[in-house]
Amino acid sequence: MAPATPEAEAHQALIEQIDIHQIPKPFRNSHWKPNQRRNKNIKTILGDAVRKEASLMPTQDNSGIATPAADDFDTSTDGDSTPANSTPASTLQPNLAQASRNLSKLVLERNMRSNGFSTAPNATYTNIESAPSLAHPRHYCDITGLSAPYTDPKTRLRYHDKEIFGVIRTLGQGVAEQYLEARGAHTVLK
């Protein structure tokens, strides 16, 4: 059993008080059984999405062969390309982007176009990420953060002056790599 010192008892009491495991939660649906494998990181989610899209493609393709007029939905109503041109091309070489679309997506896209932003693609988690900088990056000392006019050819560390260089030369094994990692310039072995 737990030691019965007053502090320990007080602590135990506090823990019992803030614990939410024992508190009844009547607002929860008792039949709610979540998917055991629902916890996914971003990488997995994005990977799954790509795979799903890829697996949709052949089925669309097949259905397109069975009913050749099916994917004309887009082009025929738009009127900016003739169905005569697009139909044989799409059956021979399926348009990947089009193939993965489902109905609701197409409808939404149509709505978007009516708003006047027809050229822009949808905003997704990946494509709103900022692009690499075009500006020339300034160099800063890896040790102190001051301006760094020099680079040590051996460790590839940037440094401020000869005293810092002395420090670099006395760094232990692997420390230089850690400094590089802080700048994202370390070597990654795969």
Added chain:
Amino acid sequence: MAPSAIDPSTQASDPQISAPPPQLYTPRELHFERYLASQPDGYRQARSRGPERAAIVIDNGSSETRAGWSFENAPRLNITPIFSKYRDRKIGKAFSFVGADVYADTTAKGHMRNAFEAGSGIVSNWDVMESILDYVFIKLGINGSNGGIDMPIVMTEAVANLPYSRKSMTEIVFECYSAPSLAYGIDSLFSYDYNNGKTGLVVSSSHSSTHLIPVLNSKALLTQATRLNWGGSQSAEYLLKLIRLKYPTFPGKLNSSQMEYMIRDHCYLSRDYDQELSTYLDWTGLEDRDHVIQFPYTEEVIIQKSEEELARIAEKRKESGRRLQEQAAKMRLEKLIRKEQELDYYRDLQSKISNESKKESKRLLDAEDMKDEAALERTIKELDRSIRKARTKDVGGPEIEEEVEEPDFSLLEVPDEQLDEAGIKQKRHQRLMKSNHEARARAKAEKEKEKARVAEEQRADEEKRENDLEGWLQERRNARADLVQKVKDRERLKADLGNRKSLASQNRMKSIANLASDNPTKKRRRGNDDDNFGANDDDWGVYRQIATGEGSDDEEEEDLGASLKTLEADLLKYDPDFTDQHTLDAQTDWTKSLVHAFLRGPRPFDPGSQAEAHQLHLNVERIRVPEVIFQPSIAGLDQAGIVEIAADILTHRLNGIAPQQDFLRDIFLTGGNSLFSSFDERLREGLRAQLPAEMEIKTRRAKDPVLDAWKGAAKWAGGAKWKAAAVSKEEYFEKGAEYMKEHDLGNAYS
């Protein structure tokens, strides 16, 4: 020379003595505060208003989950989105904690999990998310009398949230909590809306990321939105990395929560980064720029003894010393008495022998293990001498000069033929004695000579100094330079030996291999099998060469240091150009060291002090960490900085959609990471440099960059737009988990 603490003009010989003790800051971190009771009054009020005019508003941010009622003006709950669940095996009971409660117990702390994926605003752990929602509903006092949450829910989500993520959340809200309706929105847009923004550029720098979203006529242009993967959490991780590298042997425990507080309390955005950086470690004003964080430590206790105690201890020691002395004296006395008895006995024996016949005397001597009378004589003499010595020592009589008689070398002249066997032995002994004696005399003479030589040298030296001071000084200077070079060479060698690939190390390995091998390569090559290793004294140097590490060259080092000291002392005395500042000690002094200024600030460092060992000095980091958002390459983030993104959006991507000027008139800052005081100024000045001069640029901050997202959502929740955007439970069951309604402040379907 780069500007640094080495500027001598700003520095007296010892400016730091007058420096006041540093102001110490204590580290802060997330901790358990108090138990939060359930607040059912809000729920009662909501029930009375009805689900048309009340909603639960949850700002589901990665730094904090803020939850409350739409009809109130502030969230009731601020919870860190962490959760901990463990089973106490002793009492067979499971515990779950949410938010800061996790920090109340160490075991719970060990099982802590975050709802969000590290460094992003995307929920990745749904068990944790569910528990957090449980906690929210418990604390909001919802009793579930209608079987579920009977109030609409308004929730914020990340910009361009992943469809899977949204679907999971929707499922939970409708399936698990049976909420009547749910609406999502983007936090920064809520904040903008709350601050009456219509058209402008929303810059939201928050815990996990920074977003720039142009808004036109209250509608977000999400396709032009841009995310920079840098926010408060990344800053904290970066600072943690820097501190760990700066103090690799720091004894205290460091975590990113402390770093978050440090950034909040000590870091600031520099107005002109490069300019400020160039003088950051300069001596002047370093006291103000250097912030010292004092971590808790325990001082090594040195027990101070009182005067009385010390006296008693000394007395005790003296007492025991006396006792020992007495014992020794007693023993000596006993020994003396025994010796005297022996002496008497031998004397007696001697007199007896002299009277006895030869045969009888031989018998007596044999009984005493003596060879002959001479031996007896010697024994007696020895005994006599030792007794006399002991007595003088004991009684304290006058020291008797040890008579160094010229030993008897008489036999050496006598040819061997004339001696009997005993004589020859005696002669050999005498020869040995003689060579011994002569060697001693020689050594003495040599010593005298050496002394004379040193005296002569000193005299010549002095003479030279008096006659040719300049030459003499030059000599000293050269000698000193040589020594300094030697010290440096040694340091370099030592450093080189640390590197496996250096020439020095390779030579060393070669020597070791050579020594270990049975037939050393060099010898064999010469075809000379005779191993004369050691004949030359230098041969042994190889062992010094291969020894590294502790104590390998301590003696010599001491020696170099000592001779350098004497040389410098001479120079100090006689050379007017050589001052205290020129000595090697002064040049390697900490006041000259940039590294010292960086690591330990403007005050001397005492390696023995526990307090100082537990101190962190924040100086360059104070501006280095916040700067990353403007120059992400500092932290190795391969993305454009916030100014570059804003300029790109304004000058290129919004072309043809609306006039640039409309957006520039309202650049809106929100989010906890935008709290740095000159954030708006930096952004404005950065944009000014990239845009035509006639453009008018106006920046403004949210009234409350942290809470306005929640407030905006609460305000929105009552209105008509909310009613149009909310997805009801019926719609969910009819149209599926991925069904959503787009609105001005929310994400678009993708």
